[in-house]
Amino acid sequence: MSQFDSIRPLYDAEANAAIRKIIDDSMLEAMMSFTFPTDTKEHWKDLMVHTHSLRDFQVNFIYPGIQKVLEKSSDGLSTGGFDQLESNTAYLFISNHRDIILDTSLLNAVLYENGLILTTSAIGDNLIQKQFLHTLSRLNRNFAIKRGLQGRALLESSKLASAYIKKSLLSENRSVWTAQREGRTKDGNDSTHRGVLKMLTLSDEGKNPFEYFEKIKVVPISISYEYDPTDVLKMPEWIAKSKDEKYIKGEHEDFLNLLRGIMGTKKRIHLQANGVLNKEIREISAMDLNQPDKLTKLAETIDHKIWTGYKLWPSNYIAHDLLYGNEEYVNFYTDAEKTAFEKRMLEKVNTKNEFLIKSFLSMYANPVNNQKVALNINSPSSQF
Structure with a gap:
């Protein structure tokens, strides 16, 4: 048993068995009918049962699915800055967050097209409660962030996620994606929460956290949708806010957001890699500040990179x-x-x-x- 078994993606050796368990699921059949509309069910199933690695699953099934989503629900994807990144190099991508599935899927599509290492990506476990979605997320190299915890349980969960991210970046040379804050930005005001940066350092508890940040390559990512496909689904939360009431999600709300994000109208989309923060992190590390203030300074630096890299649409x-x-x-x-x-x-x-x-x-x-x-x-x- 690995300490990460409760949150990690599948290993390559587990991929084929997992595929076979979901091969006849109606949701998978709907996905593949959308992705390969002219293909027969027998053909894509045959290809799938002969898939034995996460990368092959992502490249042969997830990537074509994302291309079809772009074709059907957008006016195209543009990118910038990725040509400045190096192949065979692991990066920690910290991104503004608009859509549950598309943000990371589009990033991985761009990384694949540029010959860069694909990410293991954080996803809230509230989004993958259904067994099919849980298996699919693990095949797509997601790792789970446990939601709804308090006190000691939250701290231990955060330490586990931190240790997994560190292992991915420094031991496995695997890039990692995480949002700049817990959950999607609902008001378009993208800001990096210091708690996310603090979480990243928990695996080096007791040490100078900036020694860790100096070891890894932090890249802020800006993702810009001309039309937010889930804008209308934010109305109930705004109404609760206007009444100064606590907002409680509906039973199927996360799943509806997932579907609307994938198929809702987006018009144009832009993904911008805003450079590696090596110089900025060294400068902050050298400042005569306490560690919380240094984390605040890093959060502000990431914000400014994301804000300047954001593609403003009409x-x-x-x-x-x-x-x-x-x-x-x-x-x-x-x-x-x-x-x-x-x-x-x-x-x-x-x-x-x-x-x-x-x-x-x-x-x-x-x-x-x-x-x-x-x-x-x-x-x-x-x-x-």
Whole structure:
């Protein structure tokens, strides 16, 4: 028994047996019918039962599925910065987080196309409660982050995740993806939580955490969707917030978010690798600050990298102008694009609820404000 058995992906030696257990599952058949619409069930099943590694499963089945998702629900994916990364090198990718499945799947597709090491990626165990999804996530090299824990149980779980990440990066030369915060950003205001950075250092408890950060290669990733495919699904949480009530998820909410993220309209998508933070980490490490303040400084550095690397789309500029009642960015979008955005908003949001309208617009406008801050441009003094 490995200490990581409760959270780790499958080993290659376990892949084929796991595939055979789900080969007749209706959800897998639906996925493969979508991915290979002209193929016969017998053919893809035959290919699958002869698959014996996680990489082959990802490259031969997950990657074509992502290409089909892009074809059906987007206007294409653009990238930047990945040509500056080195092959056969493990990176810790810290990313803003918009979509449960697509963020990591798109990153791995880009890494594969650029000849770079694929990631093992963090996923909340609340998303993989169904046995099929649990097996599929392990085949797709996800490792589980346990949710809903408190006190000592949370600390021990965080230490386990930290040790697994360290082992992946430094012992297995395997890249790792983690979000900059727990859960997806609901308001478009991407910020790195110091607790995530603290978690990463727990496996070196008692040591200078920046010695660990200096050993690994930290790369902030910016992912930008022109249209957030799950924007409408954030309405119930916003309504609860407007009433100062605690939001409680519905029974199938995570699964609905997963499906909407995959198939919902996205228009254009951009993925930007914002360089390795070796120099910045060395500079922070040398500062005369206590360790919590150094982690805060690193979080701010990651934020600024993500904000500057974020691709601002017409939807962001339109939302900003509508939110603040001006035409500051009118040259960055067309009348047709503004009309389409307003139509999308009015179809999804109760126009009688001013709070919801502002929440919807802020979700798209906040990346504009954040980029202004990162580039030291005058911006509104506060965000909604």
